[in-house]
Amino acid sequence: MTGAERPATLAVTAGRPPRAPGAPVNPPIVLSSTFVSQGEPGPGDRFYGRGGTPAWEPFEAALGALEGAERPAVVFSSGMAAIAAVFSLVEPGATIVVPRHAYQTTLGFVDELVARTSGQLVRVDVANTAEVLAALDGASLVLLESPTNPMLEVAELPEILAAARSLGVRSVVDNTFATPLGQRPLALGADLVVHSVTKYLAGHSDVVLGAVVAADDQLDGLVRAHRTLHGAIAGPFEVWLALRGLRTLALRVERSQANAAELERRLSTHPLVAGVRHPSLPDDPGHERASRLMNGFGSILGVRPVGGAAAADAVVSAVGLWLPATSLGGVESSIERRRRFATETSSVPDDLLRLSVGIEDVDDLWDDLDRALHA
Ligand SMILES: *Cc1c(COP(=O)(O)O)cnc(C)c1O
DSSP: OSSSOHHHHHHHTTOOOOOTTTOOSSOOOOOSBBBBSSOOOOOTTOTTTOOOTTTTHHHHHHHHTTOOSSOEEESSSSSSHHHHHTTTTSSSTEEEEESSOHHHHHHHHHHHHHHHHEEEEEEETTTOOOHHHEEEEEEEEEEEEEETTOOOOOHHHHHHHHHHHHHHHEEEOOTTTTTHHHHEEEEEETTTEEEEEETTOSSEEEEEEEEEESSOOOOOOHHHHHHHHHHOOHHHHHHHHHHHTTHHHHOOOOOOHHHHHHHHHTTTTTHHHHHHEOSSTSTTTTTHHHHHHHHSSOEEEEEEEEEHHHHHHHHHHHHHSSSSOOOOOSSSSSEEEGGGTTOOOOOTTTOOOOOOOOOHHHHHHHHHHHHHOOO
């Protein structure tokens, strides 16, 4: 490897065993909780499976390379474990800035953290740059999603991340929705990137896994130390599956984005659809920014059917191909009304359906959705 490959190539090439006659093409699944060692272990020496294992290294190398980092990613047992690790960097009583719309469990996590540590929480509209910049003053950490879950708001990441750095505010970007093929937050000035590997990176709805990628060695060391001390470590099979999934990331993202763009184009003139949200639509509030900052628009759609929440529930009950399920980023298309969860933020419309578009034939997806809208 020359180290100069483009992301779609890196997804295939990174984290392979060294090329040698007779060498395996894929890394083996390593099942060992302990490693031969005696005396005082040096930095990076393997001695016990919670501190480090070759079961993680190929995936960590591949994701670090994909995010354009100078170091490997740090894999965790879930996206939430990764998010908990980055929030462990915040001192008690600190001010934290988060999107008003974001992944539900992330918002639940920060609510609990701030209540327990007497901190301050500022929730911002990430699309309103002036509001975000004002909130950074005096903050300790800012977490951003762009596009946000489930409202698909797009943030002016370079300007916000530069301001955070100059103010000494630690910045974290949850890059689950965009994937490193859509944007590389470290290059835009983020201190840390977090992923729910469960979603697009693994891509097959068969593992729950997370990761952090750090911009410098000090942060990387703190996140690794947190993993060892708190113990939210990933299992060898899950990490192996995630790396296997990662190999086809570019193909899956390309196909699902193309499907999403086509569906959103058709839905935007559907008589039974009151509103469609996707940054690829020319009149979407995030369109200009996403066109400038992102490579592709992602494959999550927000759809509001005519008839309110009851009509939205009826659509979910009527689909046959689309999967009524939460989560996103798998090869299969899924649909859910977000406000079915009592914990979903109340400014998310009651009738909003979140569609995670997969890689099926777009005409089959359309036929099923159109039929369900008429049901
Ligand atoms: C799913 C998700 C998470 C949480 O990840 P888990 O792997 O479910 O723990 C965090 N952020 C976003 C944007 C997600 O979609």
